[in-house]
Amino acid sequence: MTTARTPTGAAPTRGRRAGRSTGDDRETAILATAERLLAQRPLADISIDDLARGAGISRPTFYFYFPSKSAVLLTLLDRVTEEADAAAGGVFERLAEDPRAHWRKLIARFHATFGGHRDVVLACAQVRGTNAEVRRLWAEVLERWVRAVQAAIEAERARGAAPDGLPARDLAIALNSMNERVWYATFAGDGPAVAERDVVDVLLDVWLTAIYRTTTPPVIPSGGTP
Amino acid sequence: MTTARTPTGAAPTRGRRAGRSTGDDRETAILATAERLLAQRPLADISIDDLARGAGISRPTFYFYFPSKSAVLLTLLDRVTEEADAAAGGVFERLAEDPRAHWRKLIARFHATFGGHRDVVLACAQVRGTNAEVRRLWAEVLERWVRAVQAAIEAERARGAAPDGLPARDLAIALNSMNERVWYATFAGDGPAVAERDVVDVLLDVWLTAIYRTTTPPVIPSGGTP
DNA sequence: ACCGCGGTCAACACCGTGTCGAGTCGAATC
């Protein structure tokens, strides 16, 4: 528990500067304050002073724990993507059993994870434009998911369940992009958006038609009936 | 030509405060400076002073022409969406002649328009998070395009070329969202993206499969052979 | 000659960020 600062092992010092001690409370207090405030107003309207006061410390002290406002958000985002990764775990392996059911499970779980932390996700999407760090981390996360989906599509094609077509990577990018934007609109509620209770099925439909050319891919592996 | 300030007739005073005169030059100089600077660095790194100096005026004078930095961007965005609307004009009407060709033309024209003003589009996407005005205008524009696509899908279904399925509006939202996000990634170049020369065909493929369940919808109107 | 007004800017007030230097406090160490 000593070195496990940032969840994404690679990135070294996002949070505190050095060793650990009672200040752990403060760090989590800042994080909690951020999430609480984010539920009320956009990140741009939250000053570092707000975060500091919310955690019961002064502004300079904030800088002891985090190098900037966005570092806080980054830490919050780490948690969410970690949770999403965990939620998605094991779904790809069992795709062949019942493609529709498992693709749906995949999308539904992401939906649940993002929906459970919509304030954080929304805030990230909002600052991604202006903040290179957030952009980089998000790109990294997305790349992982794209690769996973690409591999799944290729596997489905290899076993004859899905027809050939677009390069699997391009398709995976397009589909992931769609989900991201559609979720954003649904959660943000500005502009045209799909109703929250329908969004999983809408996305699923597009995924299935794009991958299989049908919304009801075969449950039984192919190979023809003997 | 006196009252035609903002292209989007409805929104009244985006540009100058009052009447017209030689200062028209200055206004366009600001716009030109903005577009030029946007090609070099993100909007956040462009101060109002940069804009003013670029147009040969002082910072306070800038405020005589535009109420804020984002008002400049809004005006620029107006132009682009107008151009996109014009480019898309008339495509929907002739969808039945050759669905694939015309959907492709639609996507390709949008692609060309956005690609031709990528700096403006990218800047808008980046500040949409933090700027309510941009968000509102973009939502408005998107709503128009969603409605148009929805109507086209319904027409294709009515004439029997496309099968029933998702509510046409939801499908239109999902497809438009995908395009937006995919284009953004392609133009921005950060994160997983489709190569620029492939992007139109990738998007087209997903549109066709989602709408028709095939990438080669029939060229001849249906109704069965007599 | 004198408005009125489009157009212009120097100077100011304000706010949020990030930094610096001076400090406090508790737990090892001697």
Next chain:
DNA sequence: GATTCGACTCGACACGGTGTTGACCGCGGT
């Protein structure tokens, strides 16, 4: 029990960007 060290804290400052104010210029109309 004094000393030292490093974690931790904050008051105060410098900086940069924004938006506003008040004075000013020049020119066409009366």
